Amino acid sequence: LEHPRNGRTAYHFQPAKFWQNDPNGPLYHNGMYHFFYQYNPHGATWGDGTLSWGHSVSGDLVNWADVGNALDPTSPFDANGCWSGSATVLPGGRPAILYTGIDANRVQVQNVAFAKNPADPLLREWEKPDCNPVMPMPADVTGNNFRDPTEAWLGRDGLWRVGVVAEVGGVGSLLVYRSADFLRWERNAAPLHASSRDVPVLECPDLFPMAPPGAAEGLDVSASGAGVLHVLKLTDFAKEDHYMVGRYDDVEDTFVSAEPERGDDPGNWRRLDHGHLYASKSFYDARKKRRVLWAWVDENDGGGVARGWAGIQAFPRAIWLDADGKRLVQWPIEEIETLRRKRVGLQWATEVEAGGRKEVAGIVSSQADVQAVFEIPNLEEAETLDPKWLQDPKGLAAEMGASGRGGVGPFGLLVLASGDLEEHTAVFFRVFKHDGKFKVLMCTDLTRSSRKEGINKPSYGAFLDVDVEKERSISLRTLIDHTVVESFGDGGRACMTARVYPEHAATGSSRLYAFNYGAGAVKVSKLEAWELATAAVNGGGHF
Ligand code: DQQ
Structure with a gap:
């Protein structure tokens, strides 16, 4: 029988105890991931006035050791908190951190800190020079919103650049600062991005170059040259992470979007994850020549204080530009395979008849990696889509749910299911007819995820860009880890992360099923599920 673990995850990043939120300054340096x-x-709540930078190291991005806080709020320029920021390795090999300090007057400023001993493989100690803050709050910034420096990149003119989000005269903007020495920074007059007027606050920006569309490798943040496309990711205050592909001009320090029709409100850009995920940040992993994305996944039940910890990080994802040059593809880093233990599956071409379920038994499925391909032999039963849902897939997901019968679908996986099936989280697809074509909805339905009352159990939804008439199949990968279900539809073109709190986990084991509540049969042409071992994550989890 599996260990209940008090809801703690087995292979997602967590400190041993207490509260964590945004990922900060991910870095690969001297053979070590930081x-x-x-x-x-x-404590296990967001610490107003008391936030530090926790710091862990790893050789494989899977197993982590805590090496003590890198930054604590001990100086006049960060006395009320060391907020989010980034890390950059300077020429000569010295790592530097740029971060937001909440100063003694509670004003947001940007500070720098340097690794005290760059030869220390653990980079345990960081020193903050007296010239901080290196970017005081400008006079035109409103609402005390000036924070979250990006990783710095080096221009062809030899100057460093960094992006900082700021509310400028009431408008959420991304400012660029330049510096020759990483200490004296000068603001560029033009912002790299300015939102439409009704978006005052942005957070956690990320700006990075990409290899050509379809190529899975990543580029260093300072890569430039003709044809290099960049991604600008902005976090829409207290809501969601959105991104846009475009062209970054490294002379003017401006950005032109590849999809101008989406406008200046980042809320209308492409969504990074259609579930519950926030404040993502990527870095270039020179060891494997890829770009890796981290993101905070908050609790969704208000239970952090009782558990003594709150917040996990999404499992690191490799990201690259899809062949269309507009969309990011996200996929769990391959190191997850080092945790794979026992494998079970369904036989090729298992048919899941209308209204049916097939159990995938034989593994501890509360910590598992499941990959499935569903084949749809017949699209005739597809329901007609009411066009009012075209802009509201989440609303459609909530309306349809997983339990009701449909035409083509709902079909997919029931995960973290109790023996009596009263509790389960459904990750599924449903195909609709629209305008002579087919539209595929991907959902994660949490409404039956837990018997517990008074917790948030939403439904998430997104339309996929698959040509299901031609392909006749849809792929799904789902990572299950006690209280998190991270799903990757259509090879990682649509992602959905959910936090769930099944009650049965405290006393019993969870089950895993493929299901089909549509009117026609669905074939599972592939379903492999691996039980995953518990990773060593900061020595926590001994409950
Ligand atoms: N969290 C940090 C801020 C950032 C926000 C403070 C985003 O720097 O804007 O914990 O979650």
């Missing part, structure tokens, strides 16, 4: 994060060393 991960920093917003951490409250005093």
Whole structure:
């Protein structure tokens, strides 16, 4: 029988205890991965005035050791908190951190810190020079919103650049600062991005170059040259992460979007994850020549204080530009395979008849990696889509749910299911007819995820860009880890992360099923499920 683990995850990044939020300054340096994060060393709530940078190191991005806080709020320029920021390795090999300090007057400023001993493989100690803050709050910034420096990149003119989000005269903007020495920074007059007027606050920006569309490798943040496309990711205050592909001009320090029709409100850009995920940040992993994305996944039940910890990080994802040059593809980093233990599956071409379920038994499925391909022999039963849902897939997901019978679908996986099936989280697809074509909805339905009352159990939804008439199949990968279900539809073109709190987990084991509640049969042409081992994550989890 599996260990209940008090809801703690088995292979997602968590500190041993207390609160964490945004990923900060991910870095690969001298053969070691470093991960920093917003951490409250005093309790399991967001620490107003007390946030530090927690710091862990890893050789494989899977197993982590805590090496003590990198930054604590100890100086006049960060006395009320060390907020989010980034890390950059300077020429000569010295790592530097740029971060937001909440100063003694509670004003947001940008500070720098340097690794005290760059030869220390653990980079345990960081020093903050007296010239901080290196970017005081400008006079035109409103609402005390000036924060979250991006990783710095080096221009062809030899100057460093960094992006900082700011509310400028009431408008959410991304400012660029330039510096020759990483200490004296000068603001560029033109913002790299200015939102439409009704978007005052942005957070956690990320700007990075991409290899050509379809190529899975990543590029260093300073890569430039003709034809290089960039991704600008902005976090829409207290809501969601959105991104846009475009052209970054490294002379003017401006950005022109590849999809101008989506406008200046980042809320209308492409959504990074259609579930519950926030404040993502990527880095270039020179060891494997790929770009890796981290993101905070908050609790969804208000239970952090009772558990003594709150917040996890999404499992690191490799990201690259899809062949269309507009969309990011996201996929769990391959190191997850080092945790794979026992494998079970369904036989090729298992048919899941209308209204049916097939159990995938034989593994501890509360910590598992499941990959499935569903084949749809017949599209005739597809329901007609009411066009009012075209702009509201989440609303459609909530309306349809997983339990009701449909035409083509709902079909997919029931995960973290109790023996009596009263509790389950459904990850599924449903195909609709629209305008002589077919539209595929991907959903994660949490309404039956837990018997517990008074917790948030939403439904998430997104339309996929698959030509299902031609392909006749849809792929799904789902990572299950006790209280998190991370799903990757259509090879990672649509992602959906959910936090769930099944009650049965405290006393019993969870089950896994493929299901089909549509009117026609669906074939599972592939279903492999691996039980995953528990990773060593900061020595926590001994409940
Ligand atoms: N969290 C940090 C801020 C950032 C926000 C403070 C986003 O720097 O804007 O913990 O979650």
